[in-house]
Structure formats: C-alpha cells, structure tokens
Amino acid sequence: MRRLLLALYLMALPATADVLQQFVARDGLTGQFTQRILSPEGAVLDQSSGDFKLLKPHFFWWHITAPDNQLMVAADNSLTQIDWDLEVTV
Structure with a gap:
C-alpha cells in the first residue's frame, strides 16, 4: 500500500514547463x-x-520487478494491482 501511495504522490508532483511541453x-x-x-x-x-x-489519453503501467513482483495498471476508469508473490489481485 505504501508503494501505491508513493506512486500516486509522484504522479501529483508539479512538472516543469519543459517536461510538460x-x-x-x-x-x-x-x-x-x-x-x-x-x-x-x-x-x-x-x-x-x-x-x-x-x-x-488514459493508460498508466507501473511494474515493480525487485525485490518483489507487482504490477499496477490504470486504464480509463479502472485500477488493477497484482502482487504475484502474495497471489493477490485488487
């Protein structure tokens, strides 16, 4: 959960005009x-x-490969998080 919150925080950080362009x-x-x-x-x-x-316009993929294997995919209006080590899909 901590990693998900950090990912959402990083997405919310203000970007410089150059990066946005x-x-x-x-x-x-x-x-x-x-x-x-x-x-x-x-x-x-x-x-x-x-x-x-x-x-x-609406796709985000965040794949953690180490130390464990997790994937978070946001597409359109859905968010899916998979943790293969815990065998959990949310």
Missing part, C-alpha cells in the same frame, strides 16, 4: 525507476525498482 508533443513515455525509502539520517530503509509506461 515534451510530454504534450508525444503519445506517451516509458522509463525505468529506482525507489528508495530513506531514514531521517539518510540511510536506505527499503528499495525497489521496475519500469513504467504512460500512454495518452
């Missing part, structure tokens, strides 16, 4: 990420990595 000119974007949770002292408490896809 680049995105508007494209149909979508893809990339890889590494997410780190740090203590107040700066020590790494948890880390995950994976890839994402954002396609216009």
Whole structure:
C-alpha cells in the first residue's frame, strides 16, 4: 500500500514547463525507476525498482520487478494491482 501511495504522490508532483511541453508533443513515455525509502539520517530503509509506461489519453503501467513482483495498471476508469508473490489481485 505504501508503494501505491508513493506512486500516486509522484504522479501529483508539479512538472516543469519543459517536461510538460515534451510530454504534450508525444503519445506517451516509458522509463525505468529506482525507489528508495530513506531514514531521517539518510540511510536506505527499503528499495525497489521496475519500469513504467504512460500512454495518452488514459493508460498508466507501473511494474515493480525487485525485490518483489507487482504490477499496477490504470486504464480509463479502472485500477488493477497484482502482487504475484502474495497471489493477490485488487
């Protein structure tokens, strides 16, 4: 759940005008990420990595590949989260 909230928070961060202009000119974007949770002292408490896809107008794919295997897909008005290690689909 913590990862889902972080993903939603990252999507809500304000983007610079340059990044927005680049995105508007494209149909979508893809990339890889590494997410780190740090203590107040700066020590790494948890880390995950994976890839994402954002396609216009209504598609978002967030795949965590390490340390576990989870997928979150938002398409149109639905959100699906799959955790293969826990064998859960929400």
